[in-house]
Structures are given as structure tokens and as C-alpha cells.
Amino acid sequence: MQQQPSIPDTKEPATAANDSIPVVPLRHPVRWALAIVLIVVALGAAWDVAVNERYRWDVVASYLFAPQILAGAGLTLLLTVVSMTVGIALGTLLAIMRLSDNPILSTISRGYIWFFRGTPLLVQLIFWYNIAALYPVIAFGLPFGGPSMVLGSANVLISPLGAALLGLSLNEAAYMAEIIRGGIGSVDKGQYDAARALGMSGGKLMNRVILPQAMRVVLPPTGNQVISMLKGTSLVSVLAISDLLYSAQIIYANNYQTIPLLIVASLWYLLMTSILSFFQNKLERRYGRGFDSAPRRMRKPKTRTV
Amino acid sequence: MTTAMVEARGVRKNFGVIEILKGIDLRVEKGSVTCLIGPSGSGKTTFLRCINHLEKVDAGRLCVDEHLVGYAERNGKLYEMKERQTARSRLNAGMVFQRFNLFPHMTVLENIIEAPVHVLGRPRKEVVVEAQALLDRVGLGDRGHSYPQELSGGQQQRIAIARALAMKPKLMLFDEPTSALDPELVGEVLDVMKSLAEAGMTMVVVTHELGFARQVADQVVFMDGGVVVESGPPGQVLGNPQHERTKAFLSKVL
Numbered sequence: 120m121q122q123q124p125s126i127p128d129t130k131e132p133a134t135a136a137n138d139s140i141p142v143v144p145l146r147h148p149v150r151w152a153l154a155i156v157l158i159v160v161a162l163g164a165a166w167d168v169a170v171n172e173r174y175r176w177d178v179v180a181s182y183l184f185a186p187q188i189l190a191g192a193g194l195t196l197l198l199t200v201v202s203m204t205v206g207i208a209l210g211t212l213l214a215i216m217r218l219s220d221n222p223i224l225s226t227i228s229r230g231y232i233w234f235f236r237g238t239p240l241l242v243q244l245i246f247w248y249n250i251a252a253l254y255p256v257i258a259f260g261l262p263f264g265g266p267s268m269v270l271g272s273a274n275v276l277i278s279p280l281g282a283a284l285l286g287l288s289l290n291e292a293a294y295m296a297e298i299i300r301g302g303i304g305s306v307d308k309g310q311y312d313a314a315r316a317l318g319m320s321g322g323k324l325m326n327r328v329i330l331p332q333a334m335r336v337v338l339p340p341t342g343n344q345v346i347s348m349l350k351g352t353s354l355v356s357v358l359a360i361s362d363l364l365y366s367a368q369i370i371y372a373n374n375y376q377t378i379p380l381l382i383v384a385s386l387w388y389l390l391m392t393s394i395l396s397f398f399q400n401k402l403e404r405r406y407g408r409g410f411d412s413a414p415r416r417m418r419k420p421k422t423r424t425v
Numbered sequence: 426m427t428t429a430m431v432e433a434r435g436v437r438k439n440f441g442v443i444e445i446l447k448g449i450d451l452r453v454e455k456g457s458v459t460c461l462i463g464p465s466g467s468g469k470t471t472f473l474r475c476i477n478h479l480e481k482v483d484a485g486r487l488c489v490d491e492h493l494v495g496y497a498e499r500n501g502k503l504y505e506m507k508e509r510q511t512a513r514s515r516l517n518a519g520m521v522f523q524r525f526n527l528f529p530h531m532t533v534l535e536n537i538i539e540a541p542v543h544v545l546g547r548p549r550k551e552v553v554v555e556a557q558a559l560l561d562r563v564g565l566g567d568r569g570h571s572y573p574q575e576l577s578g579g580q581q582q583r584i585a586i587a588r589a590l591a592m593k594p595k596l597m598l599f600d601e602p603t604s605a606l607d608p609e610l611v612g613e614v615l616d617v618m619k620s621l622a623e624a625g626m627t628m629v630v631v632t633h634e635l636g637f638a639r640q641v642a643d644q645v646v647f648m649d650g651g652v653v654v655e656s657g658p659p660g661q662v663l664g665n666p667q668h669e670r671t672k673a674f675l676s677k678v679l
Contacts, residue, residue: 317588
């Protein structure tokens with residue numbers, strides 16, 4: 120029985136009263152009630168956790184900014200940022216190779232993805248860590264005993280950190296390649312026609328037209344990858360690298376405060392994922408321009424006209 | 426005698442085993458307007474795409490402005506060009522698509538200046554001034570900072586025309602430019618195309634708008650089944666068709 124709000128420019132012989140019929144928005148009493156119940160439950164649970172002395176919040180507080188923990192968090196962040204950067208760059212290349220008309224390039228990409236997705240990351244990490252056992256010396260040269268240039272001992276060139284970065288990056292590249300391939304596939308074929316008709320080809324067509332549009336589809340799963348990488352880096356503890364989780368483990372192995380130290384590590388993981396999610400949102404907004412159903416036009420456009 | 430902007434001789438095109446173009450002969454004079462008409466599946470869009478080498482020609486010769494499209498001729502053989510060379514040779518022709526194909530992630534102005542700046546390497550400032558003039562010309566001078574999605578179909582198509590013109594092409598190709606539009610938006614796009622024709626632009630238009638063809642075209646080409654059935658001035662092809670197939674088609678669409 121609700122009245123339609125009158126449309127201003129219809130030339131109906133509307134009476135003055137017709138224009139000012141108030142519109143009552145739909146109310147949501149159940150939502151409000153549920154929200155109140157949930158707030159009460161959440162506050163209660165938080166209070167319970169806070170006053171429960173067995174959590175040892177004092178230990179949590181004393182280790183939250185401990186140097187080993189901070190160093191571990193720094194290393195975790197470093198591993199994540201470097202491996203993701205290399206992974207995305209190499210993954211983009213692999214995705215473009217995979218979609219290429221060139222059968223050699225697409226086969227190389229296919230093979231790479233098959234291998235690095237198909238073997239456990241843990242095995243890959245240990246493999247890189249022990250590379251010196253297989254190849255004591257790293258050198259560039261011709262196969263079958265031809266001349267070569269020795270770069271140095273594998274043990275020196277590939278440190279444990281190097282092995283970790285290598286393992287994580289190369290593995291990540293395989294996953295990113297598939298995500299980016301999906302993104303590229305989501306771009307309308309007409310965009311290729313339009314770009315080609317304007318004289319674009321190769322890298323320019325990809326960088327200026329296709330990839331920016333693929334970003335919209337690529338970003339959400341990439342955010343997932345970043346966050347699972349952040350926590351997945353804890354796997355490198357097998358290479359005796361003191362990342363965040365491993366640092367916490369070393370401490371509780373000595374003082375038996377297992378839960379408080381895991382809480383410390385978790386708080387840092389939470390903080391880092393929150394920061395990363397914030398940037399993800401910003402990027403998604405940036406690449407959603409021109410696609411959003413509700414155009415963001417309140418912002419004043421950068422005026423480039425003279 | 427004027428020189429030809431487009432000259433096709435025996436152009437053939439297959440998709441797999443299906444032969445889409447079975448030897449097209451066609452001549453488009455400089456400064457003239459040619460309308461390609463015919464039932465769907467007749468190969469007119471494919472032929473238009475061949476002119477721009479968006480489709481590879483399998484046999485025959487296709488020249489734009491007296492240059493072979495997509496091939497280089499040496500020692501009596503045709504050598505297929507690399508993608509980059511083909512991209513260069515496409516600069517002679519501007520193309521407008523049925524589905525507009527504007528770049529959705531760029532504003533209208535960015536769409537127009539994209540290729541002049543990033544393909545031709547021209548200074549941005551200079552191109553922006555020209556782009557604004559083009560926007561004024563298609564009657565959308567105030568929409569430079571909108572995103573394509575915020576515009577109507579007719580407006581998007583006018584922007585697409587402006588974008589193609591920004592490359593200063595010698596030839597404009599239109600692939601059913603009004604087929605995806607709501608009926609009330611068709612007129613505004615046809616008006617822009619008419620003014621373009623009046624300004625002396627060479628145009629090849631695949632269209633179902635027979636009124637436009639009759640009014641603007643110098644030459645109407647009726648295609649069916651991958652061949653040119655009949656061509657000539659609009660009064661002759663549309664007004665007094667000689668072939669049964671042309672008559673049958675016209676009786677259906679009129």
C-alpha cells in the first residue's frame with residue numbers, strides 16, 4: 120500500500136499534496152535485536168578472556184616487543200614481500216607465455232606450472248637448501264664438458280635465506296601464473312580488437328589495455344595468496360631461519376609459556392594481515408574504476424585539459 | 426580517374442574448413458562512402474576485419490592506400506608480416522565496432538589520447554587539445570572525464586568514433602555501428618557519420634541502416650554467401666536490384 124515517490128519531471132496533473140507524500144523506509148527490528156545480543160555476547164567473551172589468568176597476559180605483554188619476536192616479524196615480512204614480488208612478476212610472465220601463440224613458450228610455462236604446483240613446497244625448500252649437495256659449484260657454461268665460467272661455491276651463493284626466498288618465489292610464481300591467466304581470460308575479446316585497430320601490439324597492448332582490466336579479477340585471489348604466504352613462510356623454519364613463528368617457538372621451548380607466546384605471534388600475524396588487507400582494498404578500488412556499478416564521481420577528477 | 430583507397434582482388438578467408446569469403450573483388454575510391462549490406466553470415470564483417478588485418482587474408486590481394494595489408498611482396502611471393510609491422514600498417518584505418526569496445530578502465534579523454542600518445546609517441550598536451558576538439562565535434566565536449574560505463578550506448582559509440590579519428594586515419598571502417606543501440610540512439614550516431622562523410626572521409630560501413638546507405642553511400646555492395654552479389658550506386662542496388670538474392674533480401678528488410 121506504499122505510495123510511489125513522485126518523479127519530479129513527469130507532467131502529470133499532480134496536486135501539490137501528491138509531491139510531498141513521505142516515504143517510510145523498511146525497518147529492521149530483528150537486525151537491531153540480533154546486533155544487541157551479539158554485542159553482549161562478544162563483550163562477555165572478551166571480558167572472560169581478559170580476566171582469565173591462565174592466559175598469562177603479563178607474559179604476552181612482556182614478549183610482545185621482545186627483540187627476537189620483532190626480528191622474526193621483520194623476517195617474515197621480508198620473506199613475504201620479496202617472494203610475492205618475484206612470484207607476481209614471474210607469474211605474469213608465465214601467464215603471458217602460457218597464452219602465447221608460440222608453442223615453445225606455452226609448453227615451457229605449462230611444464231613449469233605442472234612441476235612447481237605438483238611438488239610439495241616443503242620438498243622444494245629443502246631441495247634448494249641442499250642444492251650444494253647436488254651441485255657443489257655453480258657455473259655458467261656449455262653442457263657436455265664445454266668451457267664454463269665458475270661463479271662460486273653453491274654453499275656460499277645460496278644461503279639458507281636465499282634458499283628460502285628461491286623456494287617460496289618459484290613456488291608462488293606457479294600459482295600466480297594461473298591466477299593471472301584467469302584474469303587475462305576474463306577481459307573481453309573486443310578489447311584486443313580495439314587496441315589492435317589503434318596500432319597496439321605485444322607488450323603495449325598487454326600493459327596498457329589488458330592487464331589493467333585483468334587486475335580487477337586478479338586482485339582478490341592475489342590478496343589470498345599474500346596472506347597465505349605471510350603465514351606459509353613459517354614453513355622456512357625447517358631451514359633454521361628464525362621467522363616470526365619459529366622465534367616464538369624457540370622462546371617457549373625454554374620457558375614453557377606456549378600459549379602466551381603463540382598469542383604474541385598471532386597478534387603480529389593479525390596486525391600484518393590487517394595492514395595488507397587495507398592495501399588490497401585500496402588497490403581494488405583503484406582498479407575497479409570504470410567498472411563499479413555505483414560510479415565514484417564525487418571525487419573531483421584530475422583536470423588535464425588546458 | 427581517382428585512386429583507390431581499398432582494392433580487393435579475389436580475397437578469400439577460411440575459418441577451419443568453412444569458407445567465409447569466396448573471392449571478394451571490391452574497389453573503394455578515395456573520399457567515397459561504401460556501404461556493405463547483406464544477411465548475417467554473408468561475410469561482410471569478416472571482410473571489413475580483413476581490411477584492417479584483424480583477420481588474416483588466406484588468398485588474394487587486399488591493398489589499402491596502395492599497400493598490401495599484412496603481407497610484404499618480394500620476388501613474387503607474399504611474406505606474412507610480423508605483428509609489430511602489421512600494427513603499423515593498421516594505422517591507415519580507424520575502426521568502429523558494434524559493441525563500441527571503449528577501454529572501460531580509462532576516462533573518455535584517456536581513451537581518445539591513448540593511442541596518439543602511446544603508439545605515435547606524440548606530446549600529451551598537444552593531443553589533449555585535439556581530443557577536446559574531437560569531443561566537441563561529436564557533441565560530447567563536456568564528458569571528457571566520465572568513464573564509458575556512465576554513458577549511453579549512443580554516446581559511447583560517438584566516443585569510439587572520436588577515438589578512431591584521433592589517429593588521423595585515411596579510412597574509417599564501421600562494423601554495424603548502430604546494431605547494438607536502442608532505436609532512439611541510432612540517429613545521433615548516424616548524424617556524426619554523415620558529417621564525417623560530408624567532410625570527405627573515406628568510409629566503409631557494414632550496416633543494416635538502408636536509409637543511411639541510400640542517403641550517404643556512393644556505392645552499395647550487397648554480399649551473400651561470401652561473395653559480392655551486386656554493387657553500384659545506392660539508387661541502382663537498393664532501388665532497382667538486378668539479382669534475385671538482392672531482391673529477396675531487400676523485400677525482407679524493407
